[in-house]
Amino acid sequence: xxxxxxxxAYFLRGxxxxxxxxxxxxxxxxxxxxxxxxxxxxxxxxxxxxxxxSLIAGIYWTITVMTTLGFGDITFHSDPGYVFAxxxxxxxxxxxxxILPFGMxxxxxxPWIDQRLRRRLTYxxxxxxxxxxxxxxxxxxxxxxxxxxxxxxxxxxVVTVDQNxxxxxxxxxxxxxxxxPTDAKVQTAVRIDQAKYVIANLSDPENVAICLSVRSRCQxxxxxxxNDDDHINLIRQAGxxxxxxxxxxxxxxxxxxxxxxxALAHVLDxxxxxxxxxxxxxxxxxxxxxxxxxGIRERTGLAxxxxxxxxxxxxxxPETLLNENALLVLAGTRQQLECLEQITGENAMNDLxxxxxxxxxxxxAAQFLEQKPVPFILIDKTANPACKNHVxxxxxxxVRHVLNQAGIDQAKGLIVTTNDDNTNIFLTLxxxxxxxxxRLVARANCDESVSQLYLAGADFVVSNxxxxxxxxxNILESxxxxxxxxxxxxxxxxxxxxxxxxxxxxxxxxQRTGCSIVAIESEQGxxxxxxxxxxILKTGSILILIGTPSQEAEFDAALGRD
Ligand code: AMP
Ligand code: ZN
Numbered sequence: 001x002x003x004x005x006x007x008x009a010y011f012l013r014g015x016x017x018x019x020x021x022x023x024x025x026x027x028x029x030x031x032x033x034x035x036x037x038x039x040x041x042x043x044x045x046x047x048x049x050x051x052x053x054s055l056i057a058g059i060y061w062t063i064t065v066m067t068t069l070g071f072g073d074i075t076f077h078s079d080p081g082y083v084f085a086x087x088x089x090x091x092x093x094x095x096x097x098x099i100l101p102f103g104m105x106x107x108x109x110x111p112w113i114d115q116r117l118r119r120r121l122t123y124x125x126x127x128x129x130x131x132x133x134x135x136x137x138x139x140x141x142x143x144x145x146x147x148x149x150x151x152x153x154x155x156x157x158v159v160t161v162d163q164n165x166x167x168x169x170x171x172x173x174x175x176x177x178x179x180x181p182t183d184a185k186v187q188t189a190v191r192i193d194q195a196k197y198v199i200a201n202l203s204d205p206e207n208v209a210i211c212l213s214v215r216s217r218c219q220x221x222x223x224x225x226x227n228d229d230d231h232i233n234l235i236r237q238a239g240x241x242x243x244x245x246x247x248x249x250x251x252x253x254x255x256x257x258x259x260x261x262x263a264l265a266h267v268l269d270x271x272x273x274x275x276x277x278x279x280x281x282x283x284x285x286x287x288x289x290x291x292x293x294x295g296i297r298e299r300t301g302l303a304x305x306x307x308x309x310x311x312x313x314x315x316x317x318p319e320t321l322l323n324e325n326a327l328l329v330l331a332g333t334r335q336q337l338e339c340l341e342q343i344t345g346e347n348a349m350n351d352l353x354x355x356x357x358x359x360x361x362x363x364x365a366a367q368f369l370e371q372k373p374v375p376f377i378l379i380d381k382t383a384n385p386a387c388k389n390h391v392x393x394x395x396x397x398x399v400r401h402v403l404n405q406a407g408i409d410q411a412k413g414l415i416v417t418t419n420d421d422n423t424n425i426f427l428t429l430x431x432x433x434x435x436x437x438x439r440l441v442a443r444a445n446c447d448e449s450v451s452q453l454y455l456a457g458a459d460f461v462v463s464n465x466x467x468x469x470x471x472x473x474n475i476l477e478s479x480x481x482x483x484x485x486x487x488x489x490x491x492x493x494x495x496x497x498x499x500x501x502x503x504x505x506x507x508x509x510x511q512r513t514g515c516s517i518v519a520i521e522s523e524q525g526x527x528x529x530x531x532x533x534x535x536i537l538k539t540g541s542i543l544i545l546i547g548t549p550s551q552e553a554e555f556d557a558a559l560g561r562d
Contacts, residue, residue, distance in 0.1 A: 019107040026103065030095060037062040037088050048078045066092025114163075125157060130194040132156055133476060134220075136181045136210055137201035138169065140446055141225075141246070141468030145199070146174065148473055157190050181206065182213040193218035197476050200224035200240065204231040208238040215239035223475045225468075227360065228386060242475050246468050250443065251364020251417075253467065257327065257460045258353050258365075258413035258441045259374045269490065271544055273333050274519050274527045276490050278308070280439055281326045283412075284344040292318035300339040302332035303530030305490075305518050305546050310454055315516055324437070325459050331490075331518045331544075332529050351375065354411040356397040356427055357418035361443060361464075363387045365415050377406055397427055403434075411435065416442040416458070421449040425456050432457030490518060490546050495537050496559045505533040513555040515547035 038058030045051045053061070053074070061074050065088045076085055125132070132155035135142050142158075149156045158176045160166050166178035179186035181202070192198065198220055200207040207224040208231075214222055221241035226232045235243045256266050257278060266277040281287050286294035296302055306313045306329035307320060313329070314320070322328070330340070351374045355362045358380035367389075369376045378392035379402065395402035397418070408414075408431070416427045421444060428442050442458040444450045446465065453461045470489065499507050510516055519529045523540035537543075545555065 016108070016111060019111070022107065023103065026100070030100070033091070033095065034059060034062050034066070037066075040084065041088075044076070044081055044084055048081055049076070062088060065089050066096050068092060068097070125189065125191050129155060129191055131196045132191070132194070133197050133199060134159065134190045134192055134195045135199045135201065136206075137199075138165075138174070139201060140465035141472070142199060142201050144447065144465045144469030145472050145476075148469060159186060159190060181210050184213075184217075187213065187217060192220055195220045198222040199472060200235075204228055204235065207235055207240070211235060211238035211240045223472060244468070244471055244475070246464075246471070247360040248364045248367075249471065250361045250462060250464060250467060251366075252368045253462045254361065254415045254417060254441050254443060255353070255365040255368040255374075257462070258415045258439055259351050259369065259372070267337070271490070271492060271519075272521065272525060272527070274331060274521070274529065274544060275334060275337060276305075276518075277330045277332075277337060278327045279330060279340070279344070281322045281328060282324045282437075282439060286322045286328075287324045289322060290318065291316050291320045291322060294322055296328070296330075296340070297530070299343060300332070301336040301529065302330045302340055303518065305329050305331050305516065305530070308460065310459065325439075327460065329546075333527065336529070351412050352377070352410055353413040353415060354379065354403075354406070354408055355415045355417065356380075357416070357443075358384050358387065358390065358392040359417070359419055360384075360386065362415065362417045363390065365417065366390055377411075379403070379406055398423060398430075400430070403431075409435070411438060413439040414441070416440065418443075419445060421445050421452075425449065425452050428453055428456040428458050489549070489552070490544060491552055492521075493543050493545065493555065493559075495539070495541050495543055497539075499537050499559065500539045502537055503533065504531060504535050504537065507537070509555075509559075512558050513547070514551035515545040515555050517543055518546050519544040 038055060038061070041058045041061055042053055042055065045053055057074065063069075064071050065085055068089060070089075076082055133145075133149060135146070135156060135158045138146070138158050138160065146156060146158070156175060158169060158174050159181055160169065160176060160178060161180050163178055166176050169176045177186060177189055179189070181187075181200075192214055198210070198214055200210040200222055201224075202210070204227050207226070211222055211224060214220060215238070222239060223242045223244060224235045224240040226235050226243050226245045227247060229245060229248060232243050232245055253268070256268060257280075259266075259280075266279050267275045268278055269276050286296065291304060296304055304316055307316045307322075308327040308329065309323060309325060330337070353369055353374060353376040355365055355376055355378045358366070358378040362378060362380070363384055363386070366376055366378055370389075378390055379395060379397050380392045381394065381396050383394075384390075384392075393402070393406045395406075397403060414431055414435075416424045416431070418424055418427070424442050424444070428440060431438060431440060440458050441460045441462065442453045442456075444453055444461050444463040444465075447463055450461050450463050450466075504517060517531060519527050520531050520535065520537070521527050521542040521544060522538065527544075528535070545552075547555065
């Protein structure tokens with residue numbers, strides 16, 4: 001009864017009330033029309049055929065003719081009568097059978113269904129919901145975050161203003177609320193003040209608006225993406241706790257992996273004094289020798305903690321052969337990296353990187369190379385309105401002569417970074433055929449393309465979604481960890497109490513968790529890179545480890561208890 005009253009009340013409010021008025025006017029018009037036709041019917045019957053009918057009979061005849069029922073019990077037998085009957089039938093079809101149902105559907109049924117569905121989508125989270133993640137704006141990156149949250153059974157809710165998107169997401173199994181992100185009602189419905197984190201993943205102005213409106217209500221931390229470097233400070237001032245310039249980071253990751261220039265240009269992340277860097281073997285004196293013979297550790301003090309080859313990270317043994325296409329993952333201090341740079345040389349100016357795609361990410365890669373400086377050439381189909389500093393070569397990179405004319409045969413490295421994965425796969429395959437020895441780094445806009453890009457011949461693939469999701473996830477979990485690529489990161493953990501005073505060997509860390517120790521940071525902040533198995537773990541020290549997320553979880557499960 002209550003719901004029936006609520007549905008009825010809907011028709012008495014706002015737009016629906018106006019539509020109801022229009023319907024009543026239309027019905028009055030139909031009644032007048034029927035009465036006029038009934039009167040004309042009586043008049044014609046009497047004057048043409050000498051038959052007399054009551055008004056009720058006239059109304060009855062008009063309705064049966066207008067609705068095309070036409071029982072045929074009362075009919076004209078003269079031409080003017082037939083013409084009149086035809087006019088009544090046609091106006092009946094038009095006003096009663098076409099306009100009336102159309103008006104009912106568009107003015108009542110559709111808005112009513114819409115508002116019912118909207119009401120269903122703007123449900124409120126249960127009162128006890130706390131510690132959830134509120135996501136404004138779902139794209140590949142935040143979808144990857146949601147998958148991780150779902151895997152952990154962590155609560156989240158996605159907010160979208162687009163009703164169709166909301167339905168599609170709901171059908172896919174997402175928890176979604178439909179409404180404007182800055183709407184107070186929506187923020188109440190998502191219990192924003194009880195949330196663990198808010199992720200603002202819309203345009204920069206929208207992210208600013210979200211930060212301001214959330215801050216006016218509560219202090220829930222906000223992680224916001226910034227599409228434009230110039231907006232980072234604005235978004236921070238608006239109240240974002242962390243601002244993630246994802247395109248800049250993606251550009252940097254692509255650029256780092258494309259150039260052979262000095263070791264210091266390859267630092268991916270740092271933990272205090274400990275830097276994690278990735279150096280291509282190509283162009284170094286180590287190419288072709290085994291790790292043992294290369295003597296990197298003896299000569300520089302740096303630890304080789306991993307080797308990337310065609311997207312696979314392996315933990316090297318002394319016998320591992322250092323292939324030209326491989327990338328060394330190194331851990332060490334700045335001085336140690338400087339030492340390596342002296343051995344490998346700063347051959348930045350001999351380098352030449354082609355960047356295919358001068359969008360937000362290609363431009364960020366160019367900015368990074370510019371600072372080193374490493375020479376580069378940009379190719380794009382269209383101008384980048386956000387960039388005033390670079391002059392690209394205009395042309396479709398998939399057309400061979402565009403690349404030939406630009407001098408691709410001179411390139412030492414190639415960054416494939418268009419916004420279309422098919423184009424990226426095509427460009428990777430074609431470039432690999434043309435230049436078998438080029439260092440080729442490709443961007444995957446969608447995670448499914450990662451393996452195809454490796455198959456096509458990329459030396460390294462950086463996935464937008466994975467990188468963004470990992471960065472966000474680290475922020476959500478307040479983790480200090482460096483993301484190396486799909487599924488591998490370097491992370492810190494305090495030494496658990498029950499392992500103190502044990503030798504690394506005795507702890508059997510690698511056997512138990514799969515993680516490897518990269519370095520140990522003492523209480524005084526001194527870093528011992530790649531400690532020997534004999535090293536004794538001291539209280540208050542911090543372990544810096546490398547591993548996959550599942551190995552990281554394994555570590556927490558096995559050793560996280562104090
Ligand atoms: P963004 O996603 O912002 O990094 O932009 C990607 C860039 O790739 C855009 O500027 C596109 O114009 C560019 N792009 C897409 N397809 C091609 C192509 N076939 N050749 C050259 N540039 C391309
Ligand atoms: Zn640019």
